[in-house]
Amino acid sequence: MDLNMITFLTAIVALLIALYSFYLVNELKKKKASSEPADGFTSRPLQLQAYERLVMLAERIAIPNLVSRANQPGLDARQMQRLLIDSVKQEYEYNTTQQIYVSPTAWEAVKNLKDQNMLIINQVGASLPAEASGLDMNRRLLEFMMASKKGALHEIVMEALNFEAKKMMR
Numbered sequence: 001m002d003l004n005m006i007t008f009l010t011a012i013v014a015l016l017i018a019l020y021s022f023y024l025v026n027e028l029k030k031k032k033a034s035s036e037p038a039d040g041f042t043s044r045p046l047q048l049q050a051y052e053r054l055v056m057l058a059e060r061i062a063i064p065n066l067v068s069r070a071n072q073p074g075l076d077a078r079q080m081q082r083l084l085i086d087s088v089k090q091e092y093e094y095n096t097t098q099q100i101y102v103s104p105t106a107w108e109a110v111k112n113l114k115d116q117n118m119l120i121i122n123q124v125g126a127s128l129p130a131e132a133s134g135l136d137m138n139r140r141l142l143e144f145m146m147a148s149k150k151g152a153l154h155e156i157v158m159e160a161l162n163f164e165a166k167k168m169m170r
């Protein structure tokens with residue numbers, strides 16, 4: 001082979017390599033573009049933050065934690081009941097915007113936890129005599145939680161929220 005033929009073949013091989021490289025780069029760009037929004041914005045950090053806040057909400061409205069945080073000496077049972085209910089409502093309302101970022105199942109679990117805890121507080125409050133103290137109310141709530149399987153709902157909700165958040169991080 002002469003030098004012109006070698007130069008020609010080298011040029012052809014270089015051109016084929018360049019075309020193949022161009023093709024690979026375009027395929028990578030297409031894959032990246034299809035996995036990311038056009039503007040580069042992703043809501044994943046907001047979603048993870050929402051799950052984090054809902055885990056904290058579930059922890060804060062768990063009856064044992066609620067009782068220890070809201071305990072005020074000198075209140076009667078009805079006042080303590082109202083304080084606990086108001087605390088649950090306030091915590092929940094503060095976090096209602098998080099439902100935008102989490103799955104409907106996750107939000108429903110949080111909502112059910114709130115409803116169940118308010119129901120338990122109201123049922124225990126209704127079962128106490130009119131002269132019962134806030135301490136009696138708190139003691140009865142904690143006894144109920146220790147004796148009931150329903151009392152562990154906050155743990156189940158937190159596990160579900162953690163599971164969904166971990167799925168997002170994969």
